[in-house]
Amino acid sequence: MLLSPKTNGRLERMRFNPRSRLTSRSRGDHLTGRGGNSTEFSDYRDYSPGDDMRFIDWNIFSRLQKPYLKLFHLEEEMNVLVIIDGSASMKFGGKFEFAQKLASAFTTIGLYSNEKVSIYGINDENAGIPSHLGPASGRFNAQKFNRFINDVDNSGNITLESGVEKVLKKHSGRGMAIIISDFLTSGDIEKSFNLLFSKGLAPYALQVLSPEELNPELSGDARFVDCETKVTLDITAAGQLTEIYLEYLSNLQQNISDWARNRNGLYAECSSEQDIDSFLFDTLVRRGWIK
Amino acid sequence: MTFNLLSSAWFFLLIIPLIAFYFLKLRRQRVEIPSLVLWQQVLQDSRVNSPFQKFKRNLLLLLQLLLLCLLVLAAMDPIVSGNSSDQKMPIIVDCSASMGASDDKQTRLEEAKEKIREIINNKKSSQEIAIISFAKTAKKVCSFTTNSQVLLKTIDDLQVTDLESNLESALKVTQAMTKSGKFGEVLLFSDGNFEDVPTFDLSYKLNFQLVGKTQAPNIGISQLSARRAGPTSWMVFIQLQASNSYVQSSTVEIYQNDQKIAEDTLSSDSQKEQRISFRVDGTENSTIKVLLKPAGKDLLDADNTAWMTLGNARPLKVFIAPSLGSISTVVRNIPGLSLTTNPADSVDLSISDDQNDEATNSLIHMSVGYVPDSIANFIATKSDQSTIIDWNRSAQLLQHVTLDDTLLMQTYEMKDGSSPTDIEKKSFEVLITGEKAPLLIRKKIGLQSYYHFLFHPDQSTLPYKVAFPIMLTNLINEGLQVAGLAETEANRTGFLPKIKSTPNTEVSVTLPNRSKIKTLSDANGTLNGIAAEKAGSYTVSQSDKDDQVFHASLLSSLESEMSTKNSVMFNETSVSASNEEAITDKPLWSKLAFIAFILLVLEWWFYQKRPGKILPQA
Known part of the structure; x- marks a missing residue:
């Protein structure tokens, strides 16, 4: 059980709040901008010859002696694609565990609001299609998704760009793509977002970082070893460089945020030691991710 | 700046292995991190690659080099030369x-x-x-x-x-x-x-x-003396000297044999140099002690007390051989003398033409009419007339005396092969010189003075000259002074006066600070040169005599004035x-060693106190 029953109970009542229409043609629960035949009232307009008589509001006609046509929204389904970064860098500082909880929360929200939810765990560079589950909808799939999330491996060495490419080979359908990663990759993040956007998926970037990455406390001489590539880097007087590191980290976060916003997405960062309830029901709500 | 041990500069060669070991043995903490992406960007930043940042990267090496240089410099024993570089x-x-x-x-x-x-x-x-x-x-x-x-x-x-x-x-x-x-x-x-x-x-x-x-406020006794004032009393004179910054009043107390006999208060507006005098009884020997009590701050204590020994104001005892008619006639007319013709009496002054009377213990002995045995080999006598050529006008005996045109019935001349220098070698001082030889010589042995008139005054024109009574008056005055009967003054610090003692006897002297010194009297029974560096009482103890107490006082206007x-x-x-x-010259090695130690502590603190935090793994 990744999340507590109380948290799950609150998540069941939450809905995604996409910035724009991110629906597929198939019918669903999301209202479109154009008219449709759902039960959701949209507007009135003057009757024009040839219009379907069934949509005339007879109550208004009886009062005004003038026919008005009653318009309804069109409701379409939205794909929710959850991509969880399973590279080795995620195993530091409890990042992957936090990412699993977030993935569980997002799939729960999607399944309980009848979205078409898919989840991909990207970790292996050599695998053709990343391990995935879905698309599926409905609350009865929640257990299945949780088990999948629990089983996702986090020892891969795949880059985010490569992983997204592999995901898009399998996935189809418009919607939102929630990428849960530390985004500390040598790959081109913007290109990944472009690929998603070109497939009708708005990139929702959620950066999970450990407290040591957010505020590194280093001093003296050190030899840094990249956990994925095993490349080493000698650092002298690391304490003196922390300020510059934080500056670059801030720039990276700003860039990811800009790239996501420019593609109808959103960005949020969190610490792996942050309280999950506070992040879900406070931070993400205030930032317009869910409602 | 110079170096005492310049050879220690060879230790600078240790820089080479230090640098080699630094790069060979540099052990960096191996830290596995999620990604090097950001750190690679950090290291490519221009700020990191600025010269100052490069310096900071090798700060550890530079600190170690600096530490080594400081230690080697300390080993070279550097010295800052002072303003006195003489060996x-x-x-x-x-x-x-x-x-x-x-x-x-x-x-x-x-x-x-x-x-x-x-x-x-x-x-x-x-x-x-x-x-x-x-x-x-x-x-x-x-x-x-x-x-x-x-x-x-x-x-x-x-x-x-x-x-x-x-x-x-x-x-x-x-x-x-x-x-x-x-x-x-x-x-x-x-x-x-x-x-x-x-x-x-x-x-x-x-x-x-x-x-x-x-600015040194001080007042002190700078002089203490006494002069005979009648047959039974002394007039004591005290001089005080104050420094310019002394503005307080002061009190002078006078004690005779520890009995307070007088007191006088001097006001603050008096002159810096003040004199006071008073009369004391002189019928017996006594010790005068003057105590100065300043009312204000007084820096020196040593000049606030002075002592003086006063003798009995008795007449001068004079022995004159009965055969000396002219001399006896003059001396009898001088008042205040106690004359005797018995050579066995104890006298202060003896005048005789008999060589045997030289053995008297008088303080001053004057012989007339014969050549002493000690110089008899140098001087011959002839019956020709002669005159006095020259005389020592500064000698006390011959002050205000003119001996021109004095005729002698005899002629004194140096024997062949001898000269006046031979007489001087016998510790005689020539006071009157005749045509060919000395006529009056003086010798001092211990506390005693011996005058030798080689000619007899009665066989010359001297008794008919004014110089004759003047000369004898000078002799009496000298006798009074030597016997301490005319005037006296307090002993000053430095040396105690000559002390009469048993010849070649060990004497113990107790100093004012109660410590004792031992000294030996000379063959004449005189104690000479006993140092008296401190003001106070000195007790001289001899086995065969009663203890004698002497005093020494500072009595220096120079020291009391404190200018x-x-x-x-x-x-x-x-x-x-x-x-x-x-x-x-100031050695610097200790300072350099201290700086090196501080540097070492700083280096340890900087690099060891806060080790790099290893990122926790999952």
């Missing part, structure tokens, strides 16, 4: 009475000692220092030595003496030391309370270090007191 340096220390004045918490001598100790502690190991102390006389208390412990011990042993200062004696001793080695500068530590030495030619550089303050000189006048030059401290 030999005499130090003259004033130990006169005024150096005992306490301007603040410590005496002036203690202040000088502190400065000298600093000089000794900072001197180069090869530098030689000699110590000369001076007051009335100068002493080389420590010859040139490099041993700091000996020098410090010498300085510790220096004490203030109740003597006035005599700078010239110290300068002469120092001048004499130039024979044992050249030196360019001589340090003088004094309070400037001394007389100029305008006749002294300074042959070296004198660095005058002034100690003490110029401070900022410069010393010499012949054609003057030396001013230096405003700067005497700076000697």
Whole structure:
């Protein structure tokens, strides 16, 4: 059980709040901008010859002696694609565990609001299609998704760009793509977002970082070893460089945020030691991710 | 700056293995991190690659190099050369009475000692220092030595003496030391309370270090004397000397044999030099003690008490041989004398033409009409007439005496092969010179004086001249002075007066500080040269005699006035007191070692106290 029953109970009542229409043609629960035949009232307009008589509001006609046509929204389904970064860098500082909880929360929200939810765990560079589950909808799939999330491996060495490419080979359908990663990759993040956007998926970037990455406390001489590539880097007087590191980290976060916003997405960062309830029901709500 | 151990510079070669080991053995903490992406960007940043940042990257190496350099420099024993770089340096220390004045918490001598100790502690190991102390006389208390412990011990042993200062004696001793080695500068530590030495030619550089303050309130007894005032009394004279800054009143108390006989208060608006006098009873021997009690601050205690011994105001006892008619006629007319013709009586003055009477114990003996045995081999007598050619006008016996045209019935001449020098070699002083030989000679043995008239006055025209009674009056006056019957004055510190004792006998002297010294009387039974550096009572103990008490008093207007000189006048030059401290060579090794230690601690703190935090793994 990744999340507590109380948290799950609150998540069941939450809905995604996409910035724009991110629906597929198939019918669903999301209202479109154009008219449709759902039960959701949209507007009135003057009757024009040839219009379907069934949509005339007879109550208004009886009062005004003038026919008005009653318009309804069109409701379409939205794909929710959850991509969880399973590279080795995620195993530091409890990042992957936090990412699993977030993935569980997002799939729960999607399944309980009848979205078409898919989840991909990207970790292996050599695998053709990343391990995935879905698309599926409905609350009865929640257990299945949780088990999948629990089983996702986090020892891969795949880059985010490569992983997204592999995901898009399998996935189809418009919607939102929630990428849960530390985004500390040598790959081109913007290109990944472009690929998603070109497939009708708005990139929702959620950066999970450990407290040591957010505020590194280093001093003296050190030899840094990249956990994925095993490349080493000698650092002298690391304490003196922390300020510059934080500056670059801030720039990276700003860039990811800009790239996501420019593609109808959103960005949020969190610490792996942050309280999950506070992040879900406070931070993400205030930032317009869910409602 | 110089280095004592320049050979230690070879240790700088350790820089090579240090650099080699630094790069070979540099152990970096291996830290596995999620991604190097951001750190690679950080290292490519221009700010990180700025020269200053590059310097900071190798800060550890630079700190180690700096540490090594400091240690090697310390091992080279660097020395900052002071203003006295001479290999030999005499130090003259004033130990006169005024150096005992306490301007603040410590005496002036203690202040000088502190400065000298600093000089000794900072001197180069090869530098030689000699110590000369001076007051009335100068002493080389420590010859040139490099041993700091000996020098410090010498300085510790220096004490203030109740003597006035005599700078010239110290300068002469120092001048004499130039024979044992050249030196360019001589340090003088004094309070400037001394007389100029305008006749002294300074042959070296004198660095005058002034100690003490110029404003020194003090008042003291500068003179104590007495003059015969009638047959049974003495008139005692006291002179007080105050410094310029002394503005308080003072009280003078006079004691005779520890009985207070008089008291006088001197007001503050009086002159700096004041005299008071009073009459005391002189019917028996007594000791006069004068006690000065200043009302205000008084820096010197030694000059507040003075002692003087007064003898019985009796007549002078004179023995005159009955055969000396002319002399007897003159002497009988001089009042206040007790004359006798018995050679066995104890007298103060004896005049005789009999060689056997020389054995009397009179203080002054005058023989007339014969040549003493000790010089009989040098002088011959002829029956020709002769005259007096010259005489010593400064001798007390011949003061105001004119001996021109005096005819002698006999002629005295030097025998062949002898000269007046032979007489002088016999410790005689020639006072009257005849045509070919001395006519009046004087010899002093211990406390006694012997005058020898080789001719008989009755066989000359001398008794018919005015000079004759004048000469005899001078003789009587000298007898009064020697016997202490005319005037007397207090003994000053320095040396005790000559003391009559048993010949070749050991004598014990108890000093004012209760310590004892032993000395030996000479073959004539005279105790000479007993040092009296402190004012107070000196008790002389002999096995066969009762204890004798002598007193010594400072009695120096120079010391009591406490006038401070900022410069010393010499012949054609003057030396001013230096405003700067005497700076000697200062070793730097300890400071460098301390900086190296601080650097080591800082390096440890900087690199070891906050080790890099290893990112926790999943």
